[in-house]
Amino acid sequence: MSATEGPAEQDNEPGLFAPRPGGRSRPVSRSRSRNNSRSLVDDDQMPEFFRINTIRNLKVKEGIEVFSMWIFVRFLFYHAAYPISLPFVFLFDGSCFAYNMAFLPTADRRGLVVFGMQIVTAVVLWMGIGFYFAAPDPPDLLYVIIPLALYMMHKLMIATKYAVLDANTHEWLRSGVIPREILQSIEMAQWRSLDIEKTHAQLRYTATQKGIDTESLFFYLHKDVYEQGIKHAKCAKLQEIANFYEAKAPTVAEGKSSTAQDEKKDGIPDKKLEHDGDMWKGNSDTKGLIRVPVLPIANRLIAFTLENTCSYENLIPIPALIQAMLPIIITLADGRSFGDNSSYSVAAVVMAAITVFIYFSVALTFLDTGRVDNQRRARVIQAVGALIDYEAPLRHKNSMCGMTMFIDLAWPQNVSTWMRFRWLLLNLGGQYRARITLYTSYVSVLTLGLIMYALIGFFLGTVNIVTVCTVAWSLLCLGYFLGSSIWYGSATNEQFTTQARSISRIQLKLREIRADYQKSHKFKSSLRRQKIDCRLKRADMLLETALLLLDHDSKLEPVTILGFEASKELYTTMATLVGGAVGAILVEVYFNASG
Secondary structure, X not given: OOOOOOOHHXXXXXXXXXXXXXXXXXXXXXXXXXXXXXXXXXXXXXXOOOOOOOHHHHHHHOHHHHOOHHHHHHHHHHHXXXXXXXXXXXXXXXXXXXXXXXXXXXXXXXXXXXXXXXXXXXXXXXXXXXXHHHOOXXXXXXXXXHHHHHHHHHHHHHHHHHHOOOHHHHHHHHHOOOOHHHHXXXXXXXXXXXXXXXXXXXXXXXXXXXXXXXXXXXXXXXXXXXXXXXXXXXXXXXXXXXXXXXXXXXXXXXXXXXXXXXXXXXOOOOOOOOOOOOOOOOOOOOOOOEEEEHHHHHHHHHHHHHHOOOOOOOXXXXXXXXXXXXXXXXXXXXXXXXXXXXXXXXXXXXXXXXXXXXXXXXXXXXXXXXXXXXXXXXXXXXXXXXXXXXXXXXXXOOOOOOOEEOOOOXXXXXXXXXXXXXXXXXXXXXXXXXXXHHHHHHHHHHHHHHHHHHHHHHHHOOOOHHHHHHHHHHHHHHHHHHHHHHHHHHHHHHHHHHHHHHHHHHHHHHHHHHHHHHXXXXXXXXXXXXXXXXXXXXXXXXXXXXXXXXXHHHHHOOOEEOOEEOOHHHHHHHHHHHHHHHHHHHHHHHHHHXX
């Protein structure tokens, strides 16, 4: 990869980036001199800092605000009463919709698997409930309550998925039988596993929704940052991302300014960007900065933060199996019987165990998706903040191959680009996150219900050892995943304050640089000093606006759980509730056994 280099005059410009001995450079620390920095000369016109669509207008187009109660109730009935509800599906939505919901078998192998799972689990649940009530002396009511609660929670999640889809998507699902592979594009699994192409598609979709023109959005990097972090990066992952975007040139990589006047307006010389198969080939300005498109930077940032997220998807069957078998094992170990031990009672217990295993796995999978999403979002936004930290640039030795990235906010273009870049990554996957929020709320309500059931049983003395073990394990599993989601959600919310602090420090540093260069005799031309002062002043003004936007965003769109802002205090409250409920019922059983 190559890029045109600017003249040696670049070392005379003030900024947050200072040269190292031997030509290597690094961001300025507070203790270093302010007079050996860099800058880019701009004209006196203030660049526009905008979001094409407002936050409130955008939220109406996606997420919970498009929730349709009629669709929710209708599809909840479809799935909860399946297969009895099939005639109503044909009546209201047509046979094609029934095939697309896998209510009927198709030649598609994936669709056939989903159909089999739905019909088998529905039959097993309702037959188990039927056997329970058919038994002369049925086993504990827990064998009905837990399977039915988990089953209905899953159907609530499915109904929610269809309730937040727009009218065009519903018409598309009614128009014909669609292959299952295509239908999976609206499933949550699409969000759990992201590769380079899917990440790029999500970035473009989010940018369109938020009114961000990514094709004309660039960072201006210092030459040393460009060469160390991009041009000479040896990491295979970085090369794979670079090759992906090179193949998409010139629409993504080229990023030409529309007119020479626009280029001059941004302090860029009147030269067109020539694409030669190198996606990073930038139009080097007269001060040595390299122009780099934001989408590849965003993609690689997400790719490496994804490697640091931990998903328990492959381990989820283990706690689900324990949840399903625990009441059976405890009943046998305690010498109890399953009601009258009739064939009806045993069949009800076995079918309840099968249902619990399947739907407890589903509940934990969705909770794990929300936990990973919050974890990924927190780490991405933390990495975005590290890009501008001139005291500690982003260095992920293990995950980013020693790559160093630093965005110098002494240039006004970088300030506005970074804010849009941050806004883009913060809202990435919003159409999935709205569903995750609702799914998490359903599981949270179930967890709170189990806590109330345990506490009431504790005070009334009606809980037995089977109920204790079953409820306690459910609370521990669900509480762990919920607590993790709250923890990472609070980490995302804290980044608003952390990044505001970073910007305030940068603002102070720029003001110190301005004061030093106003008194400096380094430039003989007073016009030159005036232009430098103008550029730093513009960056200062944009940073002031950035602080206001960060404060606005932190109040308007924090991460919430059950309507409460995710925080360390909420995490402590949830842990106390879960731990207290489990401890209370265990203590009660211990005293009952001792007495």
